[in-house]
Each structure stands twice: as C-alpha cells, then as structure tokens.
Amino acid sequence: MKKLLYILTASALLFTSCEDFLDTKNLTKKDTSNYPETVGDAEQMLTAIYSNLNYAAGSPQTSYFYAAELASDDRFGGGGENDKLMQSLDLLMNNGSSMLESFWSTRYQGIFRANMALETLDNCQGWESDAQKNQFKGEAHFLRALYYFEMASFYGEVPLVVATAPVNLPKATADEIYAQIAFDLKNAIEMMPSTPYTSVESGHATKWAAEALMARVYLFYTGFYGKAELPVAGGGSIAKAQVVTWVEDCIANSGHKLVADYRNLLPYTNKYTVEDYAFTKGKSLKWVEDDGGINPESLFAIKFSNFPSWSTSIGYSNQYALHFGLRGGQSYANTYPFGQGWGAGPVSPVLWNDWKAAEPTDMRREASIINLPVELPNYAKGGWVDFVQETDFWCKKNVPVTAKNADGSYASSYSVLMYGTDENFQLDNTMDITLIRLADVYLMHSELTGTNTYMNKVRQRAGLADVAYSLTALQNERRWELAFEGVRWNDIRRWGIAGDLLQNQIGQPCYFKGVAETTKAFGGGYKARYEATKGFFPIPDNQISLSQGVLVQNAGWGTPAAEYTGWK
Secondary structure, X not given: OHHHHHHHHHHHHHOOOOOOOOOOOOOOOOOOOOOOOEHHHHHHHHHHHHHHHHHHHHOHHHOHHHHHHHHOOOEOOEOEOOOHHHHHHHHOOEOOOOOOHHHHHHHHHHHHHHHHHHHXXXXXXXXXXXXXXXXXXXXXXXXXXXXXXXXXXXXXXXXXXOOOXXXXXXXXXXXXXXXXXXXXXXXHHHHOOOOOHHHOOOOOOOHHHHHHHHHHHHHHHHHHOOOOOEEOOOOOEEXXXXXXXXXXXXXXXXXXXXXXXXXXXXXXXXOOOHHHOOOOOOOOOOOOOHHHOOOOOEEEEEOOOOOOOOOOOHHHOOHHHHHHOEEOOOOHHHHOOEOEEOOEOOEOHHHHHHHHHHOOOOHHHHHHEEEHHHHOOOOOOOHHHOEOOEOOEEEOOOOOEOEEOOOOOEEOOHHHHHOOOOOOOOOOOOOOEEEEEHHHHHHHHHHHHOOOHHHHHHHHHOOXXXXXXXXXXXHHHHHXXXXXXXXXXXXXXXXXXXXXXXXXXXXXXEEEOOEEEEOOOOOOOHHHHHHHHOOOOOOOHHHHHHOOOOOOOOOOOOOHHHEOOOOO
16 A cells, blocks of 8 residues: 555546547557556556545545544534534534535545456456456455445445446445445455465455455444345345354454554554553553554554655545544643644543443553543643534544654654654654454454354453353443444444434533533434434535436435534
C-alpha cells in the first residue's frame, strides 16, 4: 500500500475512453485497446481499486466507518456549531440534500475499477504463475465485496453494478446485493492462496481477510433481515456451518495471532511516548506499528503514508484521527499524550458507566477511554468556544498521539520523530485504521457456534475470568473489545436492539460551549429516527436527479422530522 503515490496515474488510465474503432491499437495513449497488457498494468489497476479506501479517508465525514462510529450508541456527534454533519450522523438526521454524496461517488468509482479489473485481468501477459493472477483477481473480488457491503450497510438497497458498461439501474433488492457480496467473497476465498498472511504484501487483502469478512456479512444479513442462509449470485446459498469452517480455517492457518497486551494495539504505546505517559510508563509496552511494524492481529486495514502533503492528497494521511481528535487549540501539555483535532465522536457516559458496572477490573476500559477530569485535569472544555455534545469521556483509539522532543517541547505527532514526517497536526497522523482484526474473528466464532472458547481467549488477554457463553455475554464482549472500531453500529442493528439503546443517549450529561447541560431529543428522538430509517442514510438527492427518477429516496428522509438545523 505504500505505492499509493502512483494511483493518480493508474486511475486516469482506467477512465481513458475507447477509440471509435476498437479493433485498432492506440499507439499514443492508454485505452481499452492496449490496457491492461502486462503484470505492471495489472498492479496499477489493483492499486487504483485500493486507493478508493483512501479517497474516502480524504473526506472521512462521509465514509461508512465515520458514520457508523457517530451513529452508534457509544458516541455522540460532537464538533463545533458549524459541524452539523457530525451531529446529523449521530442523530440520524439530514444536513443538506446531498450530504453523503462524495462517499456514494467514491465507492461506485472503486466498484467500477474492480469491475474493470475483473473484466480485463485475463488480457495481461507475463504472470509469474496462475496463483499470482488468482491473487490479483481475488483481491479485486474482495474489494468489490467490501465496497458493496459498506454501501448496503450505509444506504440499504442500491444499484448493483457489476460491469463497466454504462446503465441507469434502479435499486437492487437486499437479497440481490448480499448474493453478489457472497459471490465475490466466495471467489476471493477460493482464488487466493492458503499461505500465511506474511506472504502477501502488507495492506493487501488475503484469503483470511475474505473469510473473516464473509462471517461479518453473514451475521449482519441473517440477523438484520431475519434469514437462515446467505444467498449467492448465480445460485446456491451459504449456511452457517460453511461460515464456521471458513472462520476456523482463518484462525488455524492464517498466521495471525492476538497481540500479547491489548494496549500494544494503540499508538500511545509508541516508543517516543510510552514512557512519558503515566498510564503506560514502566509496563514494558511496545506498539505493534513502531518503525513500520506489521500488526499480527490485523487482517485488513486502511494504510496511510508517513509523508503526506497538501499537494499530493490529504487522503494519504489518517484524516479519521484528525476528526476524532480533542477539539480546541490549547497547549499540548493539557492533552498529552493525545493530540488535537476537530472533536468528532465524544464518548457517551453510558458506555463508561455500563462498562464499569459490568467489568470493573477490565483494563480495556481505561486503555480505550480517557476520563478527562481524572486523567487530563488541565484540559479546558469548550474547544474554540463552540464545542457541541462534549462529554467528560474521550476515545483513545484512532486519535492523534503526540510525543516529546528531546528538549521537552511537544511534537504534534509521534510520526514527526519516528519517520521525519513534516509537523502539521492536520497531516501527520499516520497510524492504520484496522477494519478487521483477529479478536473480532474469535468473537464471531463464539457467536456462530454458541461456544465460549474463543470469547474467553479474548477475555483472558484482558486479565478477566472465563464466562459461560450467552448472547448477552457475547454482546458485552464485542462492545468492550471492539469499542470505536466501526463495528458497534451494525452489531446493534443486526441484534435488533438499536432503537432502545440509541434512546438511552437522551438526557446524558454533556457540555455546549463549555457549559454543562444534557443531551436532548431531535426529530422525535433517537429511537423514532431509527424506526423511521432502520439506520439507513439518505441517498443523495443529486443521484436521484441524475437517475431521472429511477432511484427513489430511502424511507424516513425528506420530512420535517429528518431535518437538522443546529443544536440551538
């Protein structure tokens, strides 16, 4: 994934139009008469599909991961008074008729690129082996499945485009979309080799990532839609037993393993910060990504460059961390070791309190959440005097992490010291965003089989006693272990408990411009908005217009109750 810097060339090649006479090979530019021809061309095509992950990162507010975090019951929207999109995502309300259009366009661009690759990779010459070609095809299938799963999770029913020929399509049914996702993942599993993940370039999809994503898709589809099996495009279906077999294959043969200490997953244990942070000092901790290290627990992640710039693309830096950083331009001494950003995603007090009541000795709670009055007593509320939905709790995952220079001054990011990244708090966040990790696979195995073996392996790492399997125990374990990793939103939706949990966000202590108040209901309340929309966001109005009415808006949108105009 560090070869992202040539993506602009690769993507441009994909969109060059054909000549009118397609039987003539163009000698002056790339088009479908002469591209792709070589393995190098194939590499460019594949890298262009991957770059779609980072294009969304360049504008993370409209991505699925970002929306899933703010929409879940464990975080509020936050941001400033003018950051109404953040609050809208939390409240399931509208902020502009096409507030999510860039993600729609970005993901369909990625899907087009995957379609192009799958239609043309067989044209390439010079493959080292059939295994190499199948790995490339498998990755394209995986990415198309991932992009459609995000689209289906975000918007519900969307047009199903599986070819490059232009066509104005209506929404496909959920069954049709998930059948295509299953088809792609099954192909990815069967095409990619059964070799340890270390045999594949870091940042690229593997058979193991496809097996894990298949389990996630199966659990959501069967849970949310009340189905017993997952359909497959072209015929047939996938039953739970097959999914379990794939998950067990991933666990046994992928080479992935749990990191010994949970805290080593988090950037504040980097070598420049770990001994200056009271929470980690003297505990022999070491971040898995130190000096470009590969996280052995990560099955699939969004990778970022250590040398982003405004002139290249903001998406090459971790913009999620910037958005989720503490809001306000105060001294780093007040927030150390955490950096600052735009203030999206204040943590709901409900999560802290539920966690403390259920597992008072769980080290993951303080590893994952800042209790601001206790841990950062000098932190000043009200960032830039406009902070909305601020709470006393903040996320420690996917946020900026600072470091101290030799003279005791503060660097805005550890990456400035570790890699020589230019110091700019808007660009120097470089840590991965892990989308799937082995602990999640362990917990999915327990849920699929109704057994406690792998759930307790996750608990044992946290220093907790074993428990018997129950759905409640499994739900709690997923909430604690995977907090702030983009999975909670779909979990509570597929379990059928989203409405009531979201309603618990009303009446919670928070701050508006630094002044204490409580969270309140908008649009009839969280539960009402969820019941109206089922958690699906609006299809951008521009896309409906461009379709000339072929697309229709999702339920629950386009009404006065759906419109958010501001906190006050």
